[in-house]
Amino acid sequence: MVDASIPGSLPRLNPQCVDIAARAILGLNGQVQHMSSFDRKHYFYYDQPLGYQITQHFYPIGRGGFIELGPDEGFDYTKRVRIHQVQLEQDTAKSVHGVSPGHVLIDLNRAGVALIEVVSDPDIDTAEEATQFVRKMQMLLRHIGVSNCNMEDGSIRCDVNVSVYHRDSDRLSGTRCELKNLNSLKVIRNAIDAEATRQKGLLAAGGVVDQETRGFNAQKGVTYLSRSKESAPDYRYMPDPDIPEVRISDSWIKRVQSMLPELPEATRLRLGKQYGLSREDIETMINEPGCVSFFERSVSGRDPKRVAAWITSEVFGQLSYRAQRLANSLLTVEQFCGMFDALSSGLITSAQAKQLLIEFMDGEKRSASEMIKVHGWKVISDDAQIRDIVSKILDSHPKEVAGYLKGQKRRLNFLVGKAMAATKGQARPQDVSRIVKELLEVSISV
Template sequence: MLRLTRCAYLRSQLFKAVRNFSTSEGSIKDGWEAVIGIEVHAQLNTKTKLFSDSSTSYNEHVNTHVSAIDAAFPGVQPRLNIHAVEQAVKAALSLQGQIQKRSTFERKHYYYPDLPQGYQITQQREPISRGGFIQLTELDGAKIPAKIGIHQIQIEQDTGKSIHDMRPGESLLDLNRAGIGLIEIVSKPDIRSSYEAGLYVKKLQQLLQWVDVSKANLEEGSMRCDVNVSVRKQGDSQFGTRCELKNLNRIRILSAAIDAEVTRQIELLENGIPVHVETRRYDELRNTTYKLRDKESAPDYRFMPEPDLPPLLLSEDFIDRIANSLPELPDVSLDRIMKQYNLSLFNANLLLHEYKCLDYFERVCEGRDPNTVTKWMLNELSGALAAKDKTFKDNPISSKRFGGLLDLLEKGTTTVNKGKLLLKLMLDDPSEPLDIVRKNGWLTMSDSAQLESICKDIVEKNADKVN
């Protein structure tokens, strides 16, 4: 059985994913158009929760990071985490949003067992940011470039977690997540297909990870998506009745759920049956959506100003300081490195998003051939790390030592095959590459006079064979 390198495996998986992903583009029936908006909830990278000093550590033992504030004891008061505000501003600026110098908090009332207060503190009416957009281009996989507008970004607190599958007939509550800071990113209804929706969520996820605002891990739950879907006849300027799809935790599931809901709504309308405003879930086995509950409207939530939190006032200096701390954004980096290092789109995406090792790559490239660096990083180094179940984040070989290995190959100090063995040893041996080569007797002889002397000696000792 052939063993694929890590890079070759990723390439095969990517092509398979693109092929499967692309099939959803033709799922909308002729004459109809989907209108889609997405609400993304992303947990902020903070050490403590939004309104308390409880830790935000993920996957800790249940109910071990719960303070009196998180559990909503009577008389407790929230205190806003300034680092969460900084992270929210950073996210908004990276999405080209307009930061609001004055924003306010409100209570959104609804009852659910994992919401201890009986309300959620959020920013519905006066959010921290308005506007912004994500641009989808051919480099993202879009067939036609699209600009997806952002309606607003608001800060809010997360709920706890309900566990329904541990004890038959019982639901258990874990409040470790309750009160963790979130941003809710509300898109405009600018998305027209499940494929476009998948590209939007993927790009948003990569951006939040890039600027280190959120882990944005869909399967872990640090990023969650609710999707509003409606359909209308092509050319119709009026929006149809929208239904909300809840808790879609993978991009493939999100795309499939949208296609199923679009098909359901079109079938209803073509049979003269109106679409009702509902919150729905997706059944992956049956590839259909089902009603969860009637969709609440704003009056149902009885929004009221949060009496324990004053308005959030941000100075121009505060906003400028965060803006100046932003790294080069992914779209700019992708375009730059493809041109600067003559990289393919696939390799550039591996460096930026899969391995997240662009800084490492650029340090190694200083004074070296980018093609050689790319080949050895994305094939040999990634393969050696994968064999030890390590990621680039855990890579023990510094850019200086890795560059030293490439220099030995460039000078002919050792062979390519020995270089591959050397790379594997460097994962466990902190010595300099040249020292490891010498220790193992892998030096290549390049002195022609010395080589000629050795050859003559061999010929003289084997005269009969020479004759």
């Protein structure tokens, strides 16, 4: 749906947007409507060059659905946050603050592009509930392939309506204020708390909360007025004359439903039951697009817990360092399995396995077995050979040995590290540590 507000050009609906929106609705346990239509929402503001926004006010593409909050999100209760509707609408321009003092710059690149707006019912009572609701929706939409939902890139943005109700002897007062474009989970939590504090202060002082659209200054921790908030009649909604109604058949909905992957709740239960994984590992993998598939293709004939631990620690560590997603990584399942098998069989050490992982993620195309030959790696497993290396390390570091013998246990790590360096990482750390301790105990006995 693109409309640049150029005379003679008309908005057009991209069918792929309908497909993606349907995926989102079904993933949220909602219902795709057999008929939906578009409306014009009239208002003049600097982020809207047309003077109106195309949206779905009367007949949205989806209704209903919910997201469950409970112990998995850190609550000691369960709550179902209902979805009021899911609609397609035009994006607005982006307001850029802080570049030119005293001015707001307008980036029109995204104006007119279609977005999916998910509107929840007023079932959320705390900032933490709101934060976890967004986090869980972010995970779900990533999992079913609707969006990468990277808040830092603007792929998912959040508007929050905050109202505080103040009771006295004869009245109930409170007005909704909208906080726009909150771009991180932390910002969502802090913005809600800041706005709630502001409204409570106004009401306690006998003031009135005006209906407004507000922004949030994360540095100062306060909200600020953006514009007075219009009510629905002020927008003068009218059917858009240029975009026809969307008619969707049951067979089309069933086709979209059949293409959805297993939903996160079902995946979470299955991974725990089938593989005995920890909740932490499951949550980490579910929240990374493609990770569950990568894990399950890697786990056949291998220890599931060790495979999960390597993925969520070492692989994710490299992804974080490179600011990458697993789906965009150069690491293949075959390379990972070859590395893991070589480590499990004792062919290479954990240090060598980590080096292989780095090389694979740097773009190395050869297999683990080929790279082990290239490096000429072999594991030093002979205790006598390790003992000889450790003895030389202890002889060359008498100060550290004396410190250990006086009870300075931290000296042990230094000595083990030196011995591991002397073996060029070809000995297992547990073997080196055991022999260092043995020789130190001999020194104590002597």
